[in-house]
Amino acid sequence: MxxxxxxxxxxxxxxxxxxxxxxxxxxxxxxxxxxxxxxxxxxxxxxxxxxxxxxxxxxxxxxxxxxxxxxxxxxxxxxxxxxxKTDWSHLTEIKRSDEPRLFDLIQEVVNETGTQFPKKVYVSTEVNASVFYNSSFWSMFFPVKKNLHIGVGLMNAVTVDEFKGILAHEFGHFSQRSMKVGSYVHNVNQIIxxxxxxxxxxxxxxxxxxxxxxxxxxxxxxxxxxxxxxxxxxxxxxxxxxxxYMALSREMEFHADEIAANVAGPQSLVTSLVRMDLAAHSYNGTLDFYGGKIRDLKKPSDIFPQMRHIMFFWASEYKLDIINGLPNATLANRTRFNKSKISFSDQWSSHPSDKDRINRLNSLGITKPDSDVSLATILLTDQKSLQERLTAKLFQNVPYEGETSEHTLVEFTEEYENSISKNSFPKKFNNFFDDIDISGIDYENAALPELSEEQLFSRESVDTIYHSLGMKQDITTLNNIAAGLYKIKSFDYDGERHTIASASNLLQKIELELAETDKQIGNNTASVLGYYYNIAKNKGLSEEFNSKYSLYTSSFTKFDEDTAVLREMYELASFIHETTPLDVIKRKMEKVYHKEREFREQVRTILQSEGNAIDEETKEVLTKYLDNTAPYFHSEAYNDYAISLLFGCMNAYNTVLNRIIFNNKKHFIDFLATLTETGKITETTI
Structure with a gap:
């Protein structure tokens, strides 16, 4: 090269x-x-x-x-x-005799980038690839052979061409003399x-x-x-x-990208780069799912089919094209729900943004046709066997309290999609209700829109909500900039350069725009609810409409009251995690005990009134807290067990409160969905 x-x-x-x-x-x-x-x-x-x-x-x-x-x-x-020392315990070493095709590709990349073949090659379940070594002061003066780590989760989400580009990027950090300066600076920075x-x-x-x-x-x-x-x-x-060093590190990323683009072509890097968020989300979603299966003593024999199911499930939800057997994610897909208009160079970031990396790759003018668009796992000799071994290793330290049984892909598919359905609103609403409060709307007197149901939930209507959320995010950022929390000299807003001094004026402009946008969202919401209320009246279902809406709005009001007590409990108990003088501990603990009487009553009430909406694990956490009578501080020492029960209960209680208000909102919105369905209107269940 x-x-x-x-x-x-x-x-x-x-x-x-x-x-x-x-x-x-x-x-x-x-x-x-x-x-x-x-x-x-x-x-x-x-x-x-x-x-x-x-x-x-x-x-x-x-x-x-x-x-x-x-x-x-x-x-x-x-x-x-x-x-x-790098912890390698979660990695599994493989040899050329185990995976000859994979090693041949690594050798090809090594030859093209002008680096040395890795000392050892390891695999794991992760969506990742990296070159690593045990660094020390002496590694700056004596050559150290690097090891290669390959995540099979990554190989399940990229083509062979994309995988080659990713490896070339990793080896590119060590390939040319210009990059060795950056490597030296990295070592010095690590030593300091x-x-x-x-x-x-x-x-x-x-x-x-x-x-x-x-x-x-x-x-x-x-x-x-x-x-x-x-x-x-x-x-x-x-x-x-x-x-x-961080500024140099960002340039090293661009340089390694250029090396990889010369080896595998820039497009393979671009497509894999924007798909990584989806792949990582799918992998982590699989782990989270099986974290919830520990009590049930269920685990998969091979985690990767489940990961790929999640990846394709969300690809379908976001209407992504499938190209070369993989979701074709784009930056536009990734940023649809993030409408922030502020950008500035983060001097503490070691990597440039994906957008900057993609723009730089596209500007290189390198063209390289695809050579192998097969899924990268085709390089593995016995994919199924390796994936099962890695899955077994991943779950071997999970503290199961009994004999486990296999959780199949069929079971996973049904349970995962049921979970998503249970925790989301009907697709026909196009995410309109996801991030807005619909309480306090005078839908009975709202002007009826001359729009179809589909037009009510058009992309433009929904994007208005995300523009509002983006402005609220930008207002927070601008307040932090004005307060000097970001060490920057200037920033861009909507493509225009601004100084720190202009942040306050820009803030006022955005707040005015936000007020107008929120007014528009309020009008849209009133139109939507008025539209469905009119249908409910025509079908003789206005009382049911009012009842379900009232249940949601009352739970929303009660949510504010209950969370006020919870917030106060968090604030009063926060000192427990700090080094505090003995006399201060005693004074502050008295305030905790005083407020806790009200908090305990709320927990007891919610267990009695909402028991059916609380899962068994959460119910156990709340019950253990209520049953505990031991003080949090006694004989000049904290009772760690009692404190863990307190904070565990506060976290669980917060989850329950959010779950109740979501359930009531979903109950109402699911009812709206049935109003325009053909046939008999049926009751929805949560």
Missing amino acids: KNIAISADFRKNTIKAVLSIGLFIITYLALIAATIGLTIGLCYLGIGLVSLKASGITFMLALALASIGFLIMFFLVKFIFSQK HDMLYDNQSYESMITSWANISGYFSFATAIGIKIISGIQLILKQVYNVVNIN
Whole structure:
């Protein structure tokens, strides 16, 4: 493959990153010199004490004084001896003899990118691929062979061409001389981070030293104070290094993309990039589903058919085309529900946005026809066997409380789709009701629209709601910008550049636009409910309409009342997770106990009145909390079990409140759906 020229931005950010590392090195050497001077001075002071009067006390004092300097010095050089170990326990190693076709493709990518073949190749269930190694200070000076991790979840969601492009991107980070600068900066950045934040073993060591003697304890306290001062200095320098590294890291991603585009073509990267969210959502959705099956002692023998079912289910829901046997996701699909108009460069992000990556790939002018659009799992010798082994490994540490049985794809399909149906509104409404409150609408006096049912729920009508949500998100962001929470100089809104000073004026403009948009949404909602109320009246169902709507609106009002008490409980109990003086704990705990009487009554009431709407697991959490009489703090110590019951109950109670209001809303909206169906109107169940 040709050597790819680095861009002007890559060169500029490399220079800035190297200069910032130079700043760190100068600061670091100055601290080393100062520490050496301090250590020598303390050693001379200790020798002087012993010379004045040789005794056990003066000897211990001398040793304690000398230890201050050595403790500081060891803190500054400990990173040389540390090694960043990667946890490989969830990975399964494969050999060329196991997967010859897969290894042949890896070899092809290695040859085309000019890298070395991985030391080892591992597979897992994940939707991911990465090149990794155990990094240390010495890995900057001595070559370290990399390992390759391949997620079979990824292979189930990409073609062979796309998979080749993904591998080429990963190897591209290590392929050319220009990229090795970025790799070096990454290692230095990691070392600085570990020195500042990875101090667990060091803290254990100095604690052991301090416990030997009171002299050493006093010396350690002084050393810790000095180290804290050093850390404050290094953190300021690290911020400069890290910001510049992140900027370089984003350019490294663009560069690795260009390398991969030359190997597999830019289009294969584009299509796989936009499909990854759907694939990851499908994989995580499968894991979440089986998390809920632990109590039932159910697990799959092969998780990947279930993952693919979810992927194609949502592809159908979002009306995605199927190309080469896979959903053809696009940026437009992904952003339909996100109408935010604000964009700015996040200096703390290590990756550019997918939109920026795709625009850069499309601008390369590289054309490469598809060569293999088969599903990437065709590279596996025995796909089913490998997937079953990986699935077994994934579930082996799940704490099942008995003998498990297999949960089949047929069972999964039925239960998953029933769950989606139970937790969503009818498709005919096109997501109109998903994110709006429909309480307080005067539908009886609403002007009847001269629109068909289909026109009421047109894409334009529904998108108005998401424009409103986007503006609310932008208002929050602009308030944060105006408050200085984002360290940026400028930002774009709807394609126009704005300064921080103009954020307040822009905020007023958006708030006015939001008010008009919300007024339009309110009118649309009144028209929709008026439309269905008129149909209900004509069918003699107005009382049923009013009854179901009233149940929803009353639960909405009660939701506000109940969550007010819950929020207060969260606020009052938040101190439990903080370091708090003993007398303050006692005062604050009294307030918790006082408010808890009202909270307990609410929990008891909801168990009695809404028991049928609460699943057994949640019911058990609420019941255990009510049955507990042990105090949360006693004999100057927290009762961890009682506290876990409290917070578990608050979380479960919050879920129940949201579930009740959703059920009542769904009950009403499902009824609306039946009003225009042919045949007998039937009662819907939740």
